[in-house]
Amino acid sequence: MRETISFVVNGEHYSKNIDVRLSLLELLREEGLTSVKHGCGVGECGACTVLIDNTPIDSCMYLAVWVDGKTIRTVEGEIKDGKISQVQQSYIDAGAVQCGYCTPGFIMTSTAFVEKHKGQNVDRDEIRKEHAGNLCRCTGYETIICAVESCLKD
Amino acid sequence: MFNIEKYSKVKSVSEAVSLLEKNPRARLIAGGTDVLIRLREGEEDYTELIDIHDLAELMDIQKRENGDISMGAGVTFSQVMENAIIKESIPVIAQAAGTIGGPQVRNVATIGGNICNGAISADSAAALFVLDAVLEIERVNGARELPVREFYLGPGRVALEHGDVLKAIIVKQENYAGYGANYYKYAMRNAMDIATIGCAATCKLDGEVIEELKIAFTVAAPKPMRAQTAEDGARGKRVTDENIEKIAALVMEDLNPRDSWRASKNFRLQVIRILAKRVITAAIEDAGVQR
Ligand SMILES: Cc1cc2nc3c(=O)[nH]c(=O)nc-3n(C[C@H](O)[C@H](O)[C@H](O)COP(=O)(O)OP(=O)(O)OC[C@H]3O[C@@H](n4cnc5c(N)ncnc54)[C@H](O)[C@@H]3O)c2cc1C
Ligand code: FES
Numbered sequence: 001m002r003e004t005i006s007f008v009v010n011g012e013h014y015s016k017n018i019d020v021r022l023s024l025l026e027l028l029r030e031e032g033l034t035s036v037k038h039g040c041g042v043g044e045c046g047a048c049t050v051l052i053d054n055t056p057i058d059s060c061m062y063l064a065v066w067v068d069g070k071t072i073r074t075v076e077g078e079i080k081d082g083k084i085s086q087v088q089q090s091y092i093d094a095g096a097v098q099c100g101y102c103t104p105g106f107i108m109t110s111t112a113f114v115e116k117h118k119g120q121n122v123d124r125d126e127i128r129k130e131h132a133g134n135l136c137r138c139t140g141y142e143t144i145i146c147a148v149e150s151c152l153k154d
Numbered sequence: 155m156f157n158i159e160k161y162s163k164v165k166s167v168s169e170a171v172s173l174l175e176k177n178p179r180a181r182l183i184a185g186g187t188d189v190l191i192r193l194r195e196g197e198e199d200y201t202e203l204i205d206i207h208d209l210a211e212l213m214d215i216q217k218r219e220n221g222d223i224s225m226g227a228g229v230t231f232s233q234v235m236e237n238a239i240i241k242e243s244i245p246v247i248a249q250a251a252g253t254i255g256g257p258q259v260r261n262v263a264t265i266g267g268n269i270c271n272g273a274i275s276a277d278s279a280a281a282l283f284v285l286d287a288v289l290e291i292e293r294v295n296g297a298r299e300l301p302v303r304e305f306y307l308g309p310g311r312v313a314l315e316h317g318d319v320l321k322a323i324i325v326k327q328e329n330y331a332g333y334g335a336n337y338y339k340y341a342m343r344n345a346m347d348i349a350t351i352g353c354a355a356t357c358k359l360d361g362e363v364i365e366e367l368k369i370a371f372t373v374a375a376p377k378p379m380r381a382q383t384a385e386d387g388a389r390g391k392r393v394t395d396e397n398i399e400k401i402a403a404l405v406m407e408d409l410n411p412r413d414s415w416r417a418s419k420n421f422r423l424q425v426i427r428i429l430a431k432r433v434i435t436a437a438i439e440d441a442g443v444q445r
């Protein structure tokens with residue numbers, strides 16, 4: 001069972017004939033986008049988070065065929081002209097990365113959050129609530145929240 | 155890879171209905187947050203899929219001329235939370251939607267899938283029960299309507315027969331206009347957790363007197379339930395602390411929570427008692443009486 005689908009990943013157009021049994025996670029990793037991590041595989045941890053039409057989703061429980069006609073963003077595409085994004089830089093500055101396994105997923109959730117709430121007065125509870133789908137076993141979250149807060153301010 | 159053996163993407167509900175009719179093993183997939191997890195876990199029941207993901211026909215939210223609100227079964231919880239009509243007229247549904255999973259789950263999980271999977275913990279169920287929602291179900295020989303209170307049969311079992319597709323959920327104006335409402339999900343964690351007990355109420359007041367109270371619970375019986383005895387007992391009562399206490403005590407008459415690894419029966423009984431009081435009070439306040 002195969003279907004031909006067209007989609008855009010990080011600004012690049014793809015047209016591919018794919019196996020309908022693939023998850024989006026598997027499709028993206030096969031394309032070399034290995035920032036997309038396989039954690040739990042069942043929607044609990046958010047390590048596989050990517051943006052579809054700027055909305056965060058867990059790519060492990062999303063059929064690859066569903067991206068037909070859609071635009072996907074992964075961490076690879078956040079680097080523009082050799083420079084990492086504001087969200088990526090803020091994670092570094094806040095010390096929000098330890099082992100790093102959760103980081104690409106978190107960065108994508110934060111990126112969508114910051115783009116939606118830029119300049120607004122958002123409290124820490126709201127930041128926590130909107131990052132509740134991403135788990136981190138190392139940092140204790142505090143530094144991650146600080147990173148997001150700093151992006152909203154400037 | 156998911157263990158999918160047959161797959162058809164459909165372009166309309168009528169196509170889904172006719173494909174279901176032809177294949178007794180075929181199952182629908184909408185957001186897939188339930189179906190894909192079951193496939194991951196090796197369940198054989200979901201290997202032949204009819205895909206209604208992103209079907210425009212199922213993603214409409216509108217207020218009809220008579221004031222009734224219709225939500226397509228394929229609307230995601232994030233869409234529910236952001237929709238102007240829902241926020242304005244039936245915000246309790248948006249409130250319930252906000253308690254589901256985390257953002258990634260809410261961005262794909264549909265309200266139709268939430269009730270069709272029959273989970274007794276479904277977070278949209280209690281709110282739909284107190285709004286007396288009506289389900290529009292499509293099948294080969296025509297459509298039918300079913301009150302959500304008659305939809306649940308037992309754990310994991312609903313009144314859908316093979317070939318049925320839930321099309322829309324209707325909330326009639328008479329069931330939301332003039333009502334205050336509230337939903338509270340009690341879970342062990344604040345996010346990404348299944349309800350230990352869920353409770354929703356709507357309340358209509360005549361001055362300081364309760365004209366109508368509707369209260370429903372999830373995980374408090376083998377299926378989501380309205381606490382009818384408490385509702386009857388509330389009618390015509392003045393809003394006082396003592397009366398709220400009495401009404402809250404009556405909810406137990408209709409409920410029968412179970413022991414499970416998540417929580418003991420006794421603990422659930424305690425949570426039910428506290429939530430009943432809290433949610434009734436919040437619904438009364440929402441209806442306009444400050445407590
Ligand atoms: C990490 C995680 C967290 C979760 N947290 C919560 C939570 O907090 N609260 C909660 O209530 N649930 C939760 N869930 C469960 C699930 O996400 C929801 O029940 C969701 O609403 C299911 O909708 P779906 O569109 O993804 O369903 P699907 O998986 O697509 O379908 C579910 C079932 O409904 C049937 N179905 C779907 N659409 C229709 C239709 N239109 N007509 C007839 N049958 C249909 C399917 O055949 C299947 O049997 C969680 C799931 C995950 C993975
Ligand atoms: S790998 Fe997708 S949520 Fe954990």
Ligand code: FES
Binds near residue numbers: 099
């Ligand atoms: S940095 Fe190790 S899991 Fe988050």
